[in-house]
Amino acid sequence: MTKNKRQIWLAAAFVVAAVAGREGLAQGCVAAHSNQRSMDELVRAWDGGTKYGWSIHNLTVDVGYRFFNSNKYFVGDREIARPNAVRNHQNIFDVGVEYRFTPQWSFIADIPVFDGTRNQIYPPVGVFQVSGVGDITLGAQRWIFRPPTEFGGDVAVSASVKIPTGINNATGSALYKGQTVKATADQSMQPGDGGWGLVLGAQGYKSLWHKADLYGQAQYLFNPRDTNGVVTFRSQPGQSVMSVTDQYLYRAGISQGLPKLRGVALSLGARGEGVPVRDLIGDSNGFRRPGSVISIDPGLMVNVRRTTLSVNGPWALRRDRPPSVPEIKYHTTNGDAFFADYTVIIGLSHHF
Template identity: 75%
Template sequence: MRITTRIAWLVAIATTVLVSGRALAQGCVAAHSNQRTMDELVKAYDGGSHGLWSIHNLTVDIGYRVFNSNKYFIGDQEIARPTAVRNHQNIFDIGVEYRLSPQWSFIADVPVYDGTRNQLYAPSGIYQVSGLGDIFLGAQRWIFRGPTESGGNIAVSASLKIPTGINDATGSALYKGQIIKATADQSMQPGDGGWGFELGTQGYKSLWHRADLYGQGQYLFNPMNTNGVPTFRSQPGQSIMSVTDQYLYRVGVSQGVPKLRGLALSLGVRGEGVPVRDLLGSSDGFRRPGTIVSLDPGLMYNLRRTTLSVNGPWALYRNRPPSVPEIQNNTPNGDAFFADYTVIVSLSHHF
């Protein structure tokens, strides 16, 4: 490779990493559930096939996301404020996939949360919450046995959400001139207190040389209405926390980098959020419905059985619509804090 060409590629890679490394997360309504890694959706960059690991193969994925939201929104409008709530969270996720057959896999996700929030409204204070989140156990099936003649495949998955995470964490706060133990904000709670289930899909389609179209989507169904945890809110219908549905999706194109074995760049669109109304059950209580749509650049590097991926979604659209209690009681539209960027890093190893 000519030196100038090599330098150009290194600059491009460094730019992607720096953009991702600066990224901060999207805010109070970002989905807590984890998204599957893309190593099954992108060709092995040394000329192999998509994620065709052997039967009885175990894959362990360590994921990390950072949330630091301080941009104030009502609806889809950002509003300047002299002071802002800063909601900072570190979300770690341990994902496991065990290949039972060429098409069937057992999947599991174990999230761990650590976050702080400087809450300015009563009860005001700095809240810090750490703990295990809700665990997901399920199965995935690829529709076609790979490799396929079309160069594409689709997988579907279903998981049970077990309410293992704490949903009533408290912090020290100032309320009516006294220091009290108050319930932390809903966005800080590692769990939601309800049983649920998640349906997902992912797929790929080969395009040109070492390029793929990829897509992923998942929806968390939470039939439980409210969980009985108080919010200290005085607005009608918002004194108890709601147990909310969540969704995640992303679609884009990946491209293997010529003459740089094991490296691929990707560019796509990512969306996530909390709907106003759940698809199953009632949607009473306090929730921050909202959606974030982001431009999603990323890179993946594969070395034998290990894959490192870094994504840096850049928020293009943010919206905090009114919740069910706000609609029913004709009260003002609530607010939410978002950030401009997020960082998502994962490391996968196939044993």
């Protein structure tokens, strides 16, 4: 590797580490719907030890699915036993499109679809069911080095605009002060957040030994808007309307191709995701549930010609629900959140 390429590689790796090094935040009642992009570079067929890349003018469609049940009650990083738990069941689908028009440049788009139910045991009491298209993102991705590379690795960076196409004021029938009313569904149940945003991402891999790779992936959603005006029915000071929150996701680990099984790899890594206490741009008023989940992230990837199936099962190691900005400002009781023990993530990617 030349000196210039080494410097570019190190700089790109630093981008991944810098984004991934931020505190990862959560799943469950925490409204983080970030989706991980496919990394089928890890299991594409080997030809003489060198992975081949797809040709230009190639269309790739990724279909992702994530589901979990959150019923573990946390205040801060302490789990508290509770006989009547909120059960928040979520199904999050994501349709991703990538069109590569040069070996390094691609157009990318993501369309999330949300479906969830929540039995709420505190006012307003009720069972909420919400389905709908979420906030669509459109952007571009660039691989730093022209594939295939001599050193068996590469890093891609991306930028996308988040369009507020999702519903952010879904309601349900609930019991409030002895009467049945139309109440706003919990923030975690809303497919959209009501704000324009910017998503910056990076992903990369580096060959280590025979059919083994180091991989990393990170993305951060910047939401400059403060609040979206949607009423929450909450009585705590400063929490009467919903906040428009930043979100982020990171994951890193090692992938190992299985001997004598072409296109099959196992992976093991760490994963974090969620919502920060304060946004990086703009104010952070209104109601939000900041929170963090850091998980161990085992996975399986299978590649057959132009199709790749991936399955991940992140298992939570640490969960935390820190106080939000209004809770800090008004010195109110630290809020709570319900988290899941594990998540199942399934992805199917096909190159046309």
